[in-house]
Amino acid sequence: MNKIKTFCGCLCLAILLSSAFAKECATMSGKVLLPTVKKEGGMPLMEALSKRQSIREYDYSKAISEEMLSELLWATCGVNRPDGKRTAGSTLNKQAVSVYVVVEKGIYLYLPQENALELVCEGDFRAQTGLQPFVKAAALNLVFVGDVQKLGIDDAAHNMLMLGVDAGLMSQNTYLYCASKGLGTVVRGSIDGAAFAKLIKLPSHKKVLLAQTISWPK
Numbered sequence: 001m002n003k004i005k006t007f008c009g010c011l012c013l014a015i016l017l018s019s020a021f022a023k024e025c026a027t028m029s030g031k032v033l034l035p036t037v038k039k040e041g042g043m044p045l046m047e048a049l050s051k052r053q054s055i056r057e058y059d060y061s062k063a064i065s066e067e068m069l070s071e072l073l074w075a076t077c078g079v080n081r082p083d084g085k086r087t088a089g090s091t092l093n094k095q096a097v098s099v100y101v102v103v104e105k106g107i108y109l110y111l112p113q114e115n116a117l118e119l120v121c122e123g124d125f126r127a128q129t130g131l132q133p134f135v136k137a138a139a140l141n142l143v144f145v146g147d148v149q150k151l152g153i154d155d156a157a158h159n160m161l162m163l164g165v166d167a168g169l170m171s172q173n174t175y176l177y178c179a180s181k182g183l184g185t186v187v188r189g190s191i192d193g194a195a196f197a198k199l200i201k202l203p204s205h206k207k208v209l210l211a212q213t214i215s216w217p218k
């Protein structure tokens with residue numbers, strides 16, 4: 001009997017502790033306008049291509065400024081023409097891949113049309129953006145999420161493939177921006193997509209496709 005009591009006590013304590021420490025993404029609202037992006041100048045394309053590479057060792061003490069974040073997101077998938085089209089092409093121009101921005105302060109959704117960030121939840125969830133140790137301390141992690149319904153190709157496998165291609169184009173834009181500014185970056189398939197989707201309460205037709213870490217290199 002005593003053994004059962006002790007077991008139940010331990011179980012209750014474990015449940016209490018785990019619920020006390022499980023961090024939840026409490027949905028919040030609010031918008032942050034990003035600084036206007038300067039679209040001239042920068043490193044010549046051939047030089048940026050020569051420098052493009054994956055970097056996984058970072059100087060965690062250096063922050064990324066808001067100006068740079070704004071430029072990086074614009075380079076990734078910002079609007080570059082009056083008709084609303086973007087720096088990265090998208091299948092059928094459906095623009096079905098969104099970018100979540102995960103920084104120490106919280107998780108945000110990038111709104112390309114407004115050059116703004118929409119707050120999803122406050123708190124440090126960087127560790128939930130990947131399975132490699134550097135993600136939790138890197139200045140920034142992007143998570144690319146595809147909307148299966150929005151793209152709407154009948155063949156489900158082809159639909160997913162095209163969403164992956166869309167995300168790949170965005171990722172390469174991020175790589176080139178990082179190369180041009182001396183930032184370190186690595187695109188990552190290693191993310192627990194289901195867990196991240198659960199964290200930010202994505203509906204089932206939205207799928208986590210890829211993640212990408214960005215931070216100043218060591």
Ligand SMILES: Cc1cc2nc3c(=O)[nH]c(=O)nc-3n(C[C@H](O)[C@H](O)[C@H](O)COP(=O)(O)O)c2cc1C
Nearest residue numbers: 052053054055056132168186187188189190191210
């Ligand atoms: C679709 C995709 C998924 C990747 N996933 C990971 C990953 O989970 N973790 C990682 O460290 N690198 C990942 N990489 C980066 C590759 O390892 C890297 O691009 C490759 O080693 C070539 O190095 P480079 O980018 O410096 O040319 C991924 C690359 C691609 C294209």
